[in-house]
Amino acid sequence: MTTVRAPGVWKRSANLRVGFLYLLPSIILFSVFLFYPMIRTIYLSFFLTDQNGNAAVNVGFENYSYLLTSPAFLNSMKATGLFVLYTVPIGIILALFFALLANEKLKGIGFFRTMYSSTMGISVAASSVIWLFLFHPSVGLFNRILLAINLPQIQWLLDPEWALVSIAISTIWMNTGFSFLILLGGLQNIDEHLYESSRIDGAGYFYRLRRITIPMLSPTLFFIITISLINAFQTFGQIDILTKGGPSQSTNLIVYSIYREAFINYQFGTASAQAVILFIIILVVTVLQFKLLEKKVHYQ
Amino acid sequence: MKRVELIDVSKSYDKQVDVISNIDVTIEPGEFFVLVGPSGCGKSTMLRMIAGLEEITGGVLEIGGKRANHLSPDKRDLSMVFQNYALYPHLTVGQNITFGLDVKKVKKTVQMERAKEVAEMLGLTDYLKRKPRELSGGQRQRVALARAIVSEAPICLMDEPLSNLDAKLRAHMRTEIRRIQRKLGITMIYVTHDQVEAMTMGDRIMILHDGKIQQVGKPIDIYNYPANPFVASFIGAPPMNISPARMEPSKSGIFIEDTIHVSMNEAQSIASSARSLLAGIRPEHIKPVITGAEEGNKIQVDVTNVEILGNETVFSFQVGQREWMAKWSGQWDMAIGDKVPILLGSEYFCVFDEETGELIRKPEGLEHLSIAKEVSI
Amino acid sequence: MRDSTLKKVWIYFLLIVTSVMVFFPVLYAFMISFMSGPEILQGKFFPESFKFDNYLKVFDRLPLVKYLLNSFIVSLTVMVGQLAVCSLAAYAFVFIPFKGRDFVFFIFISTMMIPWEATMIPNFFTIQKLDWLNTYQGMSLPFFALAFGTFLLRQHFKTIPKELQEASQIAGLSRFAFFWKVILPVSKTSLVTLGAYGFLTTWNMYLWPLLITTNSSVRTVQIGLKQLQSQEMSTDWGVVMAGVIVVIIPTLLLLFIGQKQLQKGLSQGALK
The missing domain is CATH 2.40.50.140 (Nucleic acid-binding proteins)
Known part of the structure; x- marks a missing residue:
């Protein structure tokens, strides 16, 4: 008891070992369900596969060169790009508008906040079914309205010109809830004193919005833009229920394309190559996001 | 009541320059010993080495005559009061006070008895059921004190315990801490940057600067005969x-x-x-x-x-x-x-x-x- | 004074119009769920009477109780699993200093950049090889580790004063006891946030259950909706909407109760 020797390597590495132990569940799960499959996906993308997803023939970059010349895939990429363009900016501006309204201190504001955030509680499947009905050519609400005001009816989901826009509209609606919640949280984190001092200086509402609210909100905006972008690239459920990629491939977004290639056509090699492309796109988008925006983002 | 002895103690991070060096001092049983110095002088580090929260990289620390360099904090028979009080926010005042006893598996009835006694001593009896966030700064400070006292540890360490209080309350708590220390006869090691606290509370004070002892002695001797500029x-x-x-x-x-x-x-x-x-x-x-x-x-x-x-x-x-x-x-x-x-x-x-x-x-x-x-x- | 009253009226106007627009599709679906076929064709908004015929039918046509139960089991499992795995990891990242910790954390965060869809093909085969198709563990286990959740909890743990750990050390509390008795109770709010988030996202999950359920044994309500919609296409919208309402009620309730909490907790995780 009285003599305590200096601790050896074993004791000095106690923190390392214990820390590792606490991280172990995460590390195992990430390895099995994220790192391994990511590497496996990259590996498979260089092969033709059998029905069970085993690598059969090494084809080098052929899967990629096939994809990059395939009109179907290029079409899918174009549709995905357009879809991102339609949904992300409008979705965020709308959510920001709602959040600004809901950030006013008024009676009953809690009720409105709940309304705005409600779509977060509605699953993609449920939302898609509701919108399927709204878009219905004959009984759907939209065409009834068009009919009522004597405008030509639109084949929302069946017309290749309109299908992607329709999906985009429904997607914007589905995502406002989450974006709204995050942005409202960001707005409420802004120090009241900033507004008080600007009011003393006599600044108007839009001046305050431009000079205080938006700059102070920029970390939150940055976060929600990144998340929205990633989410848009990952769109699947609404496609599967509303259009199944059609009409004439106009809504065949990349994840749906991967799904079809893999689990309907059993072409795991080309599906993997598409998955790798998706991964690269998201990687580039996030890195660009950080590079472009991080400088402009105002952290406290 | 235990003696605390530091023999040529030093501290360095990553084997670089010493942040504390050549500390030789003996703190007598029942003494009120104040460590004072400007911020960054290493006084808190020294206290934390005594507590076992920081590793001692050189020299020997003895507590009660036994070498304690590698003892874990709970084996050192001491209690500690932190600057921000470190109260458990999810526990009531009563549970906070008995927390350490509970860990040491002291009987519930004994716990209650001791908590009651200490709460009375510090005027906390009416607040035992409240959560820390419902208390004022001064009351929280008392809870932190109560937690240290109830452990009946022979040594108590305090790290700037009064610096979050307003001036008037601080003056009051100075005398109160001193009174309790005398009453219980515990060995007190008290860190502060406030020379008034050091002068008024300490039996002896030690002035630290840049990790080195500048002078150790009775407050009045240090005042009259300062060892250096x-x-x-x-x-x-x-x-x-x-x-x-x-x-x-x-x-x-x-x-x-x-x-x-x-x-x-x-x-x-x-x-x-x-x-x-x-x-x-x-x-x-x-x-x-x-x-x-x-x-x-x-x-x-x-x-x-x-x-x-x-x-x-x-x-x-x-x-x-x-x-x-x-x-x-x-x-x-x-x-x-x-x-x-x-x-x-x-x-x-x-x-x-x-x-x-x-x-x-x-x-x-x-x-x-x-x-x-x-x-x- | 008049100026601010006018402003208030204007804001209320905008609030009412926009929130009604946002909530309208749900409200409409709710109304449809009480309508008979002819009523729907007439294009009414209010049903003639609030009869539960469609609800009875939907439970008749689909094993909806079974699906609901499956959804509950899977969502609860993922929720608990995520809370356990993420809180352990976050605890290590905040309270156990070791060499290379920042690097490991960086790896954790970078996993957020791997889209789950890019890994689904090998994951599907992994589950198949484990013979976990149509099992609860196959549905839930892949989602236990979550970088976002770890990050969220880490943010909260970081606000807990280090002195709390030191005080516990002096009191003689073991590391795990400190985690269990102090950290978890103190972080109740962010655990609730993450729990609600995990439950919500799992309940609403679509692609994974679509891949790994081939029969109704563990199939969730979301896939049930797809089945319902493809079976009932253009025939009986009332029944389909009844199904929709049944499926969204649990999550809507959860959201209504926890809206404030979620908003606070999630935006904390969003900020550095």
Whole structure:
């Protein structure tokens, strides 16, 4: 008891070992369900596969060169790009508008906040079914309205010109809830004193919005833009229920394309190559996001 | 009650330069020992090494005569009060107080009994059911104290426990902590940056600067005979006036800032050569020249600033490159720009060696007043 | 004074119009769920009467109770699993200093950049090889580790004063006891946030259950909706909407109760 020797390597590495132990569940799960499959996906993308997803023939970059010349895939990429363009900016501006309204201190504001955030509680499947009905050519609400005001009816989901826009509209609606919640949280984190001092200086509402609210909100905006972008690239459920990629491939977004290639056509090699492309796109988008925006983002 | 002994203790991070070095000190059982120094001097690190929260990289720590370098904190038989109190926010005051006892598997009935007793001592009885966030700063501080006391550990460590309180409450808690420590007879190691706390609370104080001991001793000895210029200017408010000085060629006195001459009888003995010196005098030792006073070191100064504090008057004046301050009791009618005659009694001067910082001449004739001699009833 | 009243009226107007627009599709679906076929064809908004015929039918046509139960089991499992795995990891990242910790954390965060869809093909085969198709563990286990959840909890743990750990050390609390008795209770709010988030996202999950359920044994309500919609296409919208309402009620309730909490907790995780 009285003599305590200096601790050896074993004791000095106690923190390392214990820390590792606490991280172990995460590390195992990430390895099995994220790192391994990511590497496996990259590996498979260089092969033709059998029905069970085993690598059969090494084809080098052929899967990629096939994809990059395939009109179907290029079409899918174009549709995905357009879809991102339609949904992300409008979705965020709308959510920001709602959040600004809901950030006013008024009676009953809690009720409105709940309304705005409600779509977060509605699953993609449920939302898609509701919108399927709204878009219905004959009984759907939209065409009834068009009919009522004597405008030509639109084949929302069946017309290749309109299908992607329709999906985009429904997607914007589905995502406002989450974006709204995050942005409202960001707005409420802004120090009241900033507004008080600007009011003393006599600044108007839009001046305050431009000079205080938006700059102070920029970390939150940055976060929600990144998340929205990633989410848009990952769109699947609404496609599967509303259009199944059609009409004439106009809504065949990349994840749906991967799904079809893999689990309907059993072409795991080309599906993997598409998955790798998706991964690269998201990687580039996030890195660009950080590079472009991080400088402009105002952290406290 | 246990003794705490530090033998040549040092601390370094990543085998780099020592942040604390050569600490040799023995804290006696039942002593109230204060570690004081400016922020970043290593006082908290030292306390945390005693607590076992930081590794000791050199030297030996003994607690109660046993080597404790590698003992885990809970085996050291001590309690600790933190600056931010470290109360568990999810537990009630009562649960906070008994937390340590519960960990040590003390019987519930005993826990209750001891908590009740301590709560009474600190006036917390009415708050036992509340959560920490419902308490004021002062009450939280008491809970932190209660938690330390209830453990009945023979050693208590406190890390700036009063610095989050307002001035009035702080003064009150100073006496209260001191009272409790005396009553329980525990060994107290108390860290503060506030020299007033150090002076008023400590049996002995240790002044740390840049990780090195500057001086250890009774507060009044440190005040009167500071070991070096750092201690001299750190302890006391306003601080001691210190200026460079040199030996007069005739060796009958010193020249301060090349402007003031102070004659010193024993100047011969201090100065074996004309090395560079520092001379210091406390503001209250600069006296007004009253009619009939002997000539001595009387000079005229221009007042550059005045603060009248009701019971005393503090004013500054320029001495060469430096601004000095003087403190006179009572209210003095003076204004900036006035010429004031002052008396620099040579006996009050401390003289330091500028290079080594060593005190080479102690002040003399400091008035130790004692009731029996000075007051007749 | 008049100025601010006018402003208030204007804001209320905008609030009412926009929130009604946002909530309208749900409200409409709710109304449809009480309508008969002819009523729907007439294009009414209010049903003639609030009869539960469609609800009875939907439970008749689909093993909806079974699906609901499956959804509950899977969502609860993922929720608990995520809370356990993420809180352990976050605890290590905040309270156990070790060499290379920042690097490991960086790896954790970078996993957020791997889209789950890019890994689904090998994951599907992994589950198949483990013979976990149509099992609860196959449905839930892959989602236990979550970088976002770890990050969220880490943010909260970081606000807990280090002195709390030191005080516990002096009291003689073991590391795990400190985690269990102090950290978890103190972080109740962010655990609730993450729990609600995990439950919500799992309940709403679509692609994974679509891949790994081939029969009704563990199939969730979301796939049930797809079945319902493809079976009932253009025939009986009332029944389909009844199904929709049944499926969204649990999550809507959860959201209504926890809206404030979620908003606070999630935006904390969003900020540095």
